[in-house]
Amino acid sequence: MGSPSSSPAANRAFPHLAADERPTLKDVAKLIKDGKAKRIMVMAGAGISTAAGIPDFRSPGTGLYDNLAKYDLPYPEAIFDIDYLEERPEAFYTLAKELYPGNFKPTICHYFFRLLQEKSLLAGAWTQNIDTLERIAGIEDDLIVEAHGSFAEAACLNCRKKYTKEEIKPQIMRGEVVRCQEKRCKGKDAALIKPNIVFFGEGLPDRFFSRLSHFSSCDLLIVLGTSLTVGPFNSLMHRVPSSCPRLLINLESVGEVDGPRSREGFDFDGVTGRAGGIRDVRRLGDADEGVLELCEMLGWADELRRLKDEGWKALDEAEGKTTPAKVEERKEEIKEAKREEIVAHVGEAVEGGKAGKEDVDDLTKAVEGVSLEQKDPINDKKAPL
Numbered sequence: 001m002g003s004p005s006s007s008p009a010a011n012r013a014f015p016h017l018a019a020d021e022r023p024t025l026k027d028v029a030k031l032i033k034d035g036k037a038k039r040i041m042v043m044a045g046a047g048i049s050t051a052a053g054i055p056d057f058r059s060p061g062t063g064l065y066d067n068l069a070k071y072d073l074p075y076p077e078a079i080f081d082i083d084y085l086e087e088r089p090e091a092f093y094t095l096a097k098e099l100y101p102g103n104f105k106p107t108i109c110h111y112f113f114r115l116l117q118e119k120s121l122l123a124g125a126w127t128q129n130i131d132t133l134e135r136i137a138g139i140e141d142d143l144i145v146e147a148h149g150s151f152a153e154a155a156c157l158n159c160r161k162k163y164t165k166e167e168i169k170p171q172i173m174r175g176e177v178v179r180c181q182e183k184r185c186k187g188k189d190a191a192l193i194k195p196n197i198v199f200f201g202e203g204l205p206d207r208f209f210s211r212l213s214h215f216s217s218c219d220l221l222i223v224l225g226t227s228l229t230v231g232p233f234n235s236l237m238h239r240v241p242s243s244c245p246r247l248l249i250n251l252e253s254v255g256e257v258d259g260p261r262s263r264e265g266f267d268f269d270g271v272t273g274r275a276g277g278i279r280d281v282r283r284l285g286d287a288d289e290g291v292l293e294l295c296e297m298l299g300w301a302d303e304l305r306r307l308k309d310e311g312w313k314a315l316d317e318a319e320g321k322t323t324p325a326k327v328e329e330r331k332e333e334i335k336e337a338k339r340e341e342i343v344a345h346v347g348e349a350v351e352g353g354k355a356g357k358e359d360v361d362d363l364t365k366a367v368e369g370v371s372l373e374q375k376d377p378i379n380d381k382k383a384p385l
């Protein structure tokens, strides 16, 4: 047996590794499996909700900032600028209609947070998202910090009267600018009812500041789906203890150190030569896939899929979408619409001499073979392992 002085120093964040070994996702799974990560904090951004159909801000091509033409804005951030809201409120309420809670279901990432909660491992779900999908996935209110507010509540900018999201939903859904109807506000342009999402220049919710200390007892930080460009949220990752492992699951690498002298940021490659070894791990790619990969390693993947399936079913039932009779009725409606569409196309093609009897037969078969099941983007994705 070698003396303690001759054995290589251990990695401080991953004690099963030597200080010069580079940790991977498997090592993060091992920490959780071995009960060494018991207070897991997650920090999330718009990238965990893109699978739900909500665009993020900055992804080239699909992000909101690349698709703002319809809002006719002078500059992209104007959509969340309080002065611009007062001047031209239509733009924000158009976006609010698109993003309003009730239109989207939580993703596998949200149900992963829920799974951590079920296993009493979740110490906090900090999100920049305003879509309330963490709540919808069943995360306890006490564990959620919506750093940039949310659509859950709203208030009049003039008299500060509070409104629930249900109270203003009908107007939002009609695409209208929502104004306060209190006597003192009647006729005032500034009496807009604004959902409590944080606009540029506004203060963050009190909870953001009162719970900052929770980071000091975190023993695993998972950062998902964020460009880490918005402060002060992006500085939270520095609040965990220096021995706390940090995992980034994102399409692109973000929040990295600037160079060997840099004191802040992820150091996946050990460029700073920090004593105690590398503590940061990245898993680049889709967030749902990354989370599933981690859960496969933990033996939790089936449980996660089940949570998601049950969650979606409950949401559908709450909306009255999925009694068997309704499903059959809807299938027939869709089938009939498709049939009409194809028959019209075939008619045009035959008339134009572009199709003969064989094509008509093929297309008729296609009508019968069309799958009418609602696409499930999560179960359709193959688990990566």
Ligand code: CNA
Residues within 6 Å of the ligand: 044, 045, 046, 047, 048, 049, 050, 051, 054, 055, 056, 057, 058, 059, 063, 064, 128, 129, 130, 131, 132, 148, 224, 225, 226, 227, 228, 229, 230, 249, 250, 251, 252, 254, 285, 286, 287, 288
């Ligand atoms: P962002 O700046 O748009 O960055 C999103 C990040 O997620 C980028 O690094 C992307 O590469 C990454 N990403 C996108 N899709 C995926 C995916 N499927 N899997 C993994 N990574 C992915 O958004 P941030 O959250 O960093 O910026 C903060 C803003 C965005 C907050 O103020 C939010 O309010 C705001 N926002 C929220 C929502 C929402 O509530 N869903 C939507 C759009 C913007």
